[in-house]
Amino acid sequence: MTGQQTARTPSNLLDGPAPETVAAEAARRRTFAVISHPDAGKSTLTEALALHAHVIEEAGATHGKSSRKATVSDWMQMEQDRGISISSAALQFSYRDTVINLLDTPGHADFSEDTYRVLAAVDCAVMLVDAAKGLETQTLKLFDVCARRGLPVITVINKWDRPGKDALELMDEVQQRTGRVPVPLTWPVGLSGDFRGTLDVPTGTYTRYRRVAAGAAVAEAEVLDPAQAAELEGPAWEEACETADLMAESNGAFEPGAFLAAEATPVLFAAAALNFGVATLLDVLVDLAPAAGPRPDAAGVPRPVEAPFSGFVFKLQAGMDRAHRDHVAFLRVCSGVFRRGTVLTHAATGKPFATKYAHQVFGRDRETVETAFPGDVVGLVNASVLRAGDSVYVDTPVVFPPIPHFSPEHFQVARAVDAGRAKQFRRGITQLEHEGVIQVLRSEARGDQAPVLAAVGPMQFEVVADRMAQEFGAQVRLESLPYTLARRVVAPDPEVLNRIPGTEVLWRADGEPIAVFTDKWKLGRIPTYAPEATLEPIGGDADETTPA
Numbered sequence: 001m002t003g004q005q006t007a008r009t010p011s012n013l014l015d016g017p018a019p020e021t022v023a024a025e026a027a028r029r030r031t032f033a034v035i036s037h038p039d040a041g042k043s044t045l046t047e048a049l050a051l052h053a054h055v056i057e058e059a060g061a062t063h064g065k066s067s068r069k070a071t072v073s074d075w076m077q078m079e080q081d082r083g084i085s086i087s088s089a090a091l092q093f094s095y096r097d098t099v100i101n102l103l104d105t106p107g108h109a110d111f112s113e114d115t116y117r118v119l120a121a122v123d124c125a126v127m128l129v130d131a132a133k134g135l136e137t138q139t140l141k142l143f144d145v146c147a148r149r150g151l152p153v154i155t156v157i158n159k160w161d162r163p164g165k166d167a168l169e170l171m172d173e174v175q176q177r178t179g180r181v182p183v184p185l186t187w188p189v190g191l192s193g194d195f196r197g198t199l200d201v202p203t204g205t206y207t208r209y210r211r212v213a214a215g216a217a218v219a220e221a222e223v224l225d226p227a228q229a230a231e232l233e234g235p236a237w238e239e240a241c242e243t244a245d246l247m248a249e250s251n252g253a254f255e256p257g258a259f260l261a262a263e264a265t266p267v268l269f270a271a272a273a274l275n276f277g278v279a280t281l282l283d284v285l286v287d288l289a290p291a292a293g294p295r296p297d298a299a300g301v302p303r304p305v306e307a308p309f310s311g312f313v314f315k316l317q318a319g320m321d322r323a324h325r326d327h328v329a330f331l332r333v334c335s336g337v338f339r340r341g342t343v344l345t346h347a348a349t350g351k352p353f354a355t356k357y358a359h360q361v362f363g364r365d366r367e368t369v370e371t372a373f374p375g376d377v378v379g380l381v382n383a384s385v386l387r388a389g390d391s392v393y394v395d396t397p398v399v400f401p402p403i404p405h406f407s408p409e410h411f412q413v414a415r416a417v418d419a420g421r422a423k424q425f426r427r428g429i430t431q432l433e434h435e436g437v438i439q440v441l442r443s444e445a446r447g448d449q450a451p452v453l454a455a456v457g458p459m460q461f462e463v464v465a466d467r468m469a470q471e472f473g474a475q476v477r478l479e480s481l482p483y484t485l486a487r488r489v490v491a492p493d494p495e496v497l498n499r500i501p502g503t504e505v506l507w508r509a510d511g512e513p514i515a516v517f518t519d520k521w522k523l524g525r526i527p528t529y530a531p532e533a534t535l536e537p538i539g540g541d542a543d544e545t546t547p548a
Contacts, residue, residue: 017337019306022373026305029292029375030285031101031332032154033118035143036128037136041158045128045272045281046091046104052218052279053100055093090330090377092360098286101377105142113406113436113456114315117388119145120403121314121332123375124289126154126281127265131164131192134173143178146262152290153265155182156281161271164192168243171251174265181264183254186280187244188269189229190236195271197221197233198280199240201248205229206237209276219275260290292375295334298399305374308395309336309344313386314403316435327435328359329383336394338372347391347399357381388436407538408439408454411483411516412461415450417475422449428472433509438464441506441514452506453478454486454516483516485523487535500529514538 017025036042091102103122105115119125125146129135135143146153157170165173167188174182186198189206197208206229210220229237251264258264266284270277294302303310315330331338340358345351359366359379372378380386389403416425429451433440438461439454446452455461461478469475483504489497494505494513502522505515515535517523526533 022306022335022337025373026292026375028097029099029101029373030124030289031103031122031292031375031377032124032126032285032289033103033105033115033122034126034128035105035115035119035139035146037130037133037138040128040130040133040136040139041272042128043104045126045156045158045270045278046102048272048275048278049100049102049282050091050093051275052282053093053095055091090360090379092377095282096286099373099376100282100285101375103377115142116145116406117314117403117436119149119151120401121312121330121377122151123292124152124154124285126156126285128156128158129170129174131157131159131170132162134165134170135177140177147178150262152259152262153178153180154281154284154289155265155267156277157188157267157269158272160188160192160269161195161274161276162193167192167269168246171247171267174267175251178265180262181251181258182247182267183251183259183264184244184247184267184269185254185284186268186277187240187247189233189240194236195269195274195276196236198269198277199229199237199244200280201244202254204241206233207280208232209274211274211276217275218279221279256288259288292373295400298401303335303398305335307335307398308393309338309342310334310391310393310396310398310400311338311378312392312400313380313383313388313390316386316388327384327431328379328381329386331378331380331392333372333374333376333378334398334400335374338369338376338378340368340370342394344392344394345397346385347393347397348387349385351385353383353385353392355380384434387434405439405538406456408456408486409484410455410458410461411441411481412453412455412478413446413450413481414453414464414476414478417477421474424472424474425449425468425476428468428474431472432464432467437467439508441508441516443504443506446506452481452516454514481516482518484519485517486538487515487517487523488538489513489515490534490536492532492534496530497526497533500525 034042034045093100103118105118127139127143129139155174171182184201187201188195189199190196197206199206204226206224208222208224212219224232254266255264259266266288268277268281268284270281272278292305294304296302311331311333313329313331317328340355342355344353344355346353358369359381360369366379369378391398391400414429416422426448429440432438441452441454453461453464465476465478489505497503497505497515502518503515505513507513526535
């Protein structure tokens with residue numbers, strides 16, 4: 001940005017679509033995230049959805065079979081090496097005249113903070129449940145975030161092609177552990193491990209599947225009427241019909257209002273690796289998932305989708321294009337129309353922000369985007385002034401709710417292995433802090449060459465070490481610290497806590513003093529040894545910002 005630039009949009013960019021056109025485009029958008037425990041098949045489902053929408057020609061998988069490629073959405077080398085998702089991926093494609101914005105998220109608990117940011121940007125979630133393992137701890141943690149945000153959730157029982165739990169047992173588990181009434185829209189024909197097809201509960205028809213190209217291509221599907229299904233499948237069809245009827249009697253028929261009110265969850269059965277049941281999920285998203293609608297600002301006042309442009313940044317990512325060493329700010333459009341070239345106002349500073357380089361991102365691939373509507377996700381390239389949680393707007397000011405930090409539980413000191421790479425070391429640490437890959441804490445006593453890295457889970461440190469070496473050419477040496485708890489220091493002088501054994505005060509880049517403690521007993525001694533000190537959970541609300 002130069003001093004001559006002003007927050008004025010060129011006149012040719014002001015002549016945008018009429019409000020009713022913006023509302024119609026918003027109604028076509030479905031923006032959702034996929035949440036699950038690690039290895040439930042989340043990235044595989046993401047690829048399968050893109051395959052069915054004809055965005056890609058061949059699906060990948062993360063189960064290591066040589067006949068299939070690595071998932072397109074897992075673009076980092078470390079993701080491909082380990083078969084897990086580390087960073088969130090934003091994919092956009094069209095299906096049945098509907099624009100699908102799919103945000104794939106890390107499933108590993110160590111990256112909960114990244115997933116939390118993504119859930120702030122979506123209107124709905126797909127909860128993926130492993131048929132053999134049921135609802136696992138990390139899935140429930142992420143579901144709790146959805147519940148606090150009032151997000152509607154679609155449940156997909158995945159991996160039905162492998163031996164697993166009984167379908168009725170899984171339904172009981174979903175209801176007891178989430179509090180939402182599971183209402184199956186499809187029911188499996190055949191036990192887990194013998195997946196033949198699905199009963200469409202509302203119509204009573206049978207969709208029979210046949211695997212194609214080792215699961216790398218869309219599965220063949222044949223729709224049969226009940227009489228044909230009974231003749232073909234015999235007892236398996238009869239059992240599916242009987243158990244589906246039992247579920248209908250106990251939980252009732254699907255009601256869109258209960259789903260949108262976060263009281264019920266529609267349930268589908270699938271095998272994403274074989275592309276069984278994936279098309280049904282796409283249809284459910286189009287027919288039932290909420291469209292982009294008014295989003296509340298920080299004061300709780302909904303901003304209409306027809307209002308002048310506004311959006312907020314929910315994620316920052318660098319290293320996606322090593323040839324240009326750029327970084328991307330992922331922006332959720334909340335209202336109005338985004339047009340490339342428009343000069344936006346950065347709500348945090350009141351300063352103008354140009355949008356010359358705007359992309360839609362599909363894994364590592366990107367394409368220039370000229371316009372985007374409410375619900376869309378735009379990647380703003382080299383948006384160095386933006387931070388996760390920042391709001392931007394045109395004309396009418398707005399600030400959307402901030403995205404709080406998670407409370408870290410693991411702490412390590414980082415030092416450059418090669419002192420001659422100190423400049424690269426500082427630049428890399430600052431960049432990763434900017435992205436939110438890791439929380440960085442500093443103090444005068446430790447100095448700039450020994451920042452303290454604070455993480456929700458230890459795998460975050462591995463990502464830092466890998467990216468520092470690969471992207472910034474600065475290998476790091478990490479040394480563990482004994483701290484396990486962190487609190488924000490509200491008052492008075494934070495330095496008073498440094499005199500208490502097992503306690504240290506460090507500072508975040510935003511100026512917040514953070515006190516770290518070796519254990520809960522040291523934290524419990526604060527009222528005795530520093531009664532004047534006031535501490536708060538990081539983010540201000542332990543239930544909202546600290547993982548369970």
